[in-house]
Amino acid sequence: MSKAFLKRHKTSIVDAKGEPIHLKGVNFGGWLMMEAYFLQSPHMAQQIFEKNFIKQCGAKALAELLLRFRANFITEDDFKQVASWGMNCIRLSFHYKIAADPKTITYLDQAIAWARKYKIYVILDLHAAPGAQNPDWHSDSVDRRTDFWTKKSNRQIIYALWEKIADRYKDETIIAGYDLLNESVLDNVALLNEFYCEAIKAIRRSDKNHMLFIEGDFWAQKIDVLDDFQDDNWLYSIHYYEPMEFAFNLIPYMDYPWKTCNKDAIRRRMEGYFKFAQKKQRPVHVGEFGVNYRKGFSHEHEYLRDELKAFNDFGFHWSYWTYKAVKNFTFPDGVFSYYPNDPWVNRMGPVTGWNTWGSCWPKYKEQMTESWLTKNFTLNTRVAEQLIKAL
Secondary structure: OOOOOOEEEOOEEEOOOOOEOOOEEEEEEEEEOOOHHHHOOOOOOHHHHHHHHHHHHOHHHHHHHHHHHHHHOOOHHHHHHHHHOOOOEEEEEEEHHHHHOOOOOHHHHHHHHHHHHHOOEEEEEEEEOOOOOOOOHHHOOOOOOOHHHHOHHHHHHHHHHHHHHHHHHOOOOOEEEEEOOOOOOOOOHHHHHHHHHHHHHHHHOOOOOOEEEEEOHHHHOEOOOOOOOOOOOEEEEEEEOOOHHHHOOOOOOOOOOEOOEOHHHHHHHHHHHHHHHHHHOOOEEEEEEOOOOOOOOOOHHHHHHHHHHHHHHOOOEEEEOOOEEEOOOOOOOOOEEEOOOOOOOOOOOOOOHHHHHHHHHHHHHHHHHHHOOHHHOEEOHHHHHHHHHOO
8 A cells, every 4th residue: 555644834735745625615513423413402421312213112122223324424435425516524523422433433434434435634633532522422431530630540541542543544645644632621631731742652553653642721712721742743723613602603693804803813813823834844734614504695605715714824734524414503513404394303392403303213213314415405505615725
C-alpha cells in the first residue's frame, strides 16, 4: 500500500507529493454518536434514551433499533453525495463504545471503505468519552457530570482505545487523522495537556503516520492554553458558532448582519486564531461551524458565506456541522433536513422525537427505518449553495 499520508508542513497540510491540500467537507454527526436534537428531542444523553427505550420495548428491541438506525441514517449514497458536491473530507463523530466493541468498530471500517471508494478523507472524531468530557448531552453526560476528568480510569480507557484504533488504521491513507477529543470543558489546563500528551504517546506507539487534530478547552475555543506537544504532525482544531443567539436561532427573527455580528467581527475572530497558529507554525481546522436554517429569511446564508470566506482567506480547513438532521427551530441543523411531522417526530408534543420512539417502535418501525434514509430528507439549498461556492 502506498504511504500517501497527509502531513503538516508548517502552517499547511501537504499530500504525498508535497502539494498543499485544503480539507473542506461536512460532519457526519448523529450517526455513530446519537444526539437528541438531531432527532427532534430535548437534550438528553444517549444512554438515558437507551435506558428509557429498554424499559418500554426491551433490550432486544433496542438492539434492532440501533442496527436499523446505523444501517440507514448514513449509507454509501451519502458518501457519494458528499463527493458529488466536490468536497474532500468527512469528519466522522463516534461514541467511544462504538470503537471499543469488536462488533461495532466495523461501522468505522465500512465508513472508511466507502470514503476510499469515493476519494474522501476521513477525520475520526472521538465525540463521547467514558464519564463525559463536557457537561452537555453530546458527550453523553448524565446530570452534567464530567467524570472523564475526575476519574483517571476513564482516561486510561481512552489511551488504550486510541492505541487500538491507531494500530488498526496505521496504514490507512484515506484517514486524514484523528480528532483526539471533542469539545473538552474543564478548569484544569494542566490536566487537559496531560491527557493530550498521553493520548499522543499511545497513538504513536503504533501509528507514526496520521495527523492529530487537537481541540482547545471550552468547547474547542481556547487554543492558547495548549502546550507545544512533542510531536511534529498535529494541528489546532477550533469550533465556531458565534454569536450563538444567531447561529442557534436562540433569539427568533434576529437578522444578519448587525453591529456586533458582521463579516468584520467574524474576520477579527479568525485573525486572532490565525496569528496565534502562525506563531506556533501549526495549521488550523474549523472542525465545527453551522447555522440554524431559516430558508434565508434571516440572511443566515450570508452569515455562512462570510464565515467561509474568512476560513478560506486565512487558509483554514473546515467541516460543516452537520450533514443531516430532523428539522428543529434551534441549534445548527443539516445540509439536509427532515421536515415531515410523523408520530415519531411529533413537534407539537408534549413528547417529541426520540422520546416517542418507545411507543412508536412496535407499530411504526418499518416507516421509521425508511424515514432515516437521506432520500426522504430535503436539501437546504442556501446552505448547500454557500458550501459548494466555497470549495
